[in-house]
Amino acid sequence: MSAEQTKPSLTGEEFTASLAEENRVALERLAQLSTAGEPTPDLSIERLLRIALKNELEASEVAAIWMSTTSELDVKLALARQTGDEAKHYRLIADRLKALGVDADRIDPREGGYSPLFEYLRALQSTAARVAAGQFTREGIALVRNQCFIDFCEALGDMETAALYRDVIQPDEMQHHELGRRLLTLYAATENEQQVARQAARRTLELAEEIQEMARLKAGISRAPGC
Ligand SMILES: [Fe+2]
Numbered sequence: 001m002s003a004e005q006t007k008p009s010l011t012g013e014e015f016t017a018s019l020a021e022e023n024r025v026a027l028e029r030l031a032q033l034s035t036a037g038e039p040t041p042d043l044s045i046e047r048l049l050r051i052a053l054k055n056e057l058e059a060s061e062v063a064a065i066w067m068s069t070t071s072e073l074d075v076k077l078a079l080a081r082q083t084g085d086e087a088k089h090y091r092l093i094a095d096r097l098k099a100l101g102v103d104a105d106r107i108d109p110r111e112g113g114y115s116p117l118f119e120y121l122r123a124l125q126s127t128a129a130r131v132a133a134g135q136f137t138r139e140g141i142a143l144v145r146n147q148c149f150i151d152f153c154e155a156l157g158d159m160e161t162a163a164l165y166r167d168v169i170q171p172d173e174m175q176h177h178e179l180g181r182r183l184l185t186l187y188a189a190t191e192n193e194q195q196v197a198r199q200a201a202r203r204t205l206e207l208a209e210e211i212q213e214m215a216r217l218k219a220g221i222s223r224a225p226g227c
């Protein structure tokens, strides 16, 4: 343990519990913002599923980038699983779009560039920051957003899209989030790691909120699913 990595005042478990509480407050706010305002008539499920494709691609790609540069074996394997799961979500959503009459093969979610959240996450180097931001927090955001989207689908009577999210996608996102929680207790064990992890989680939430607000103000988009 180096000089900066002094014995932390919180254990990994205590730190994770405190970060969970901090995130819970921020996520409640994000959920409120996600459902703010009456949906405009042109806010269709198809439109929101297109945004979902972009989020799934970015989640898969970040996990893949990190996998190759993370040395801890359990984290590396967790990232490998996430890479595959998010790619599977992409395919399921593309299939759902096709069933709704959209030519999903012609959609390239990279048009318009990657999001600022993607750029932020991909640059994170420390395992504690990656697990805190990418798995524990981003997947926590996905759970909240997806639930808002499920409610919206049900309100519009699209039970099939709602079921896809509720029964297939959400259990995976929950698994990613819970894996993040477990890995965080292991890899946010020093004062320095805890500081880096908390900062990364906060910045992830800030960026998610900024992107969401921008989409709402510029394009009237709300209730979009996460990843
Ligand atoms: Fe996920």
Ligand SMILES: [Fe+2]
Pocket: 056, 059, 085, 086, 089, 169, 173, 226, 227
């Ligand atoms: Fe996903």
